[in-house]
Amino acid sequence: MLSLIEISRRRLQFGLIASIFALIAYLILMINGLGAGLNELAGSALLNMDADAIAYSENAGLSVIRSELSQAMVDAVGPATGARATAPLAYVAATYRLEGKQPDSVALLGYDPGTIAEPPVTAGRALTAADTRGALADKTFLDQTGLKIGVTVTVNQRLEQVQLTIVGEIDEGAFFFQPAVYILRPTLLDLKYGATDPASRPVASIVLVQGPERSGVLGEIEVVDKQTAFANIEGVSGQSATVRSLQVFGFLIGTMVIGVFFYVLTLQKEGQIGMLKAVGASNRYVMQQLLLQVGTIAVLGMLVAIPLAVLTERSLKSGSAVVPVSLSAELIAVTTVLLLVTSIVGALFSMRKVLAVDPIIALGRQQ
Structure with missing residues (x-):
């Protein structure tokens, strides 16, 4: 040629x-x-969740940060959407500090074991209901910090503080530009709301929904697919x-x-x-x-x-x-x-x- x-x-x-x-x-x-x-x-942690849709409080504007759900609202998600399965998930941004280093942020996600919100564990073991001070940390987070399974880390959220022991490794990614760490939902709620009366405080930030038959604004909740939820993350x-x-x-x-x-x-x-x-x-x-x-x-x-x-x-x-x-x-x-x-x-x-x-x-x- x-x-x-x-x-x-x-x-x-x-x-x-x-x-x-x-x-x-x-x-x-x-x-x-x-x-x-x-x-x-x-x-990426949101996109990796085992759900087809995400339910927020109706007045949150599809913001995980602003969304707060009562127990009645969480219970209403299943009947309102006609979903196969639902699971509440709580979120809060917290800080941790390693010896000799500056404080850094981490995304704490609170879930209930045995639900669709539970992340698959790649190393170590899963959390049980007795692990009130246990945590599942993302692989990338462990690699970057040098932390290992079995290590205890002090986590702060405003005036509250908790000692969390890493019992398992997950590969779920990040949430709100922070490494994702999963803990039990009651532990997260205590850290987030402190001494607030448990009967009057929210119980979740969002609800994961599998197989919804209906979406959009449904009473006090708003349900959207995961891609829409991802697009509405602040800054994305x-x-x-x-x-x-x-x-x-x-x-x-x-x-x-x-x-x-x-x-x-x-x-x-x-x-x-x-x-x-x-x-x-x-x-x-x-x-x-x-x-x-x-x-x-x-x-x-x-x-x-x-x-x-x-x-x-x-x-x-x-x-x-x-x-x-x-x-x-x-x-x-x-x-x-x-x-x-x-x-x-x-x-x-x-x-x-x-x-x-x-x-x-x-x-x-x-x-």
């Missing part, structure tokens, strides 16, 4: 183009990975809009750079294109060769960008200050396909010039 022969003979020129494409692809991969990582940090909508804007600009820049480079190359090869047409090459054949060159350059660029992005992700996650970057195989595949498509679109800017080349005029200019 003429296009591949030209690439092999002009390695430096096409190598520079491939390098620039690789840098753009690397930037876009890191932006996409950062967006995915921030989403995981915002509420603005964060997602920012990341999407960066992604769009990245793809546009990539398209324009490839388009400009190959348009300039087309101008430089006007005489060669004219000669090809003079010996019988069609416009279609010339465009095929151009697109093959673009595709080859894009593939070479991605072969450099993908390993570089993966290595960067690993190095960022291994540092003391972990950066939330997540590059899944699906994300890499989708980004690669989109970059290949945008590079082809960019090359189409040269189509008009190729079609306009007159072989006689082009050859005359070479004399």
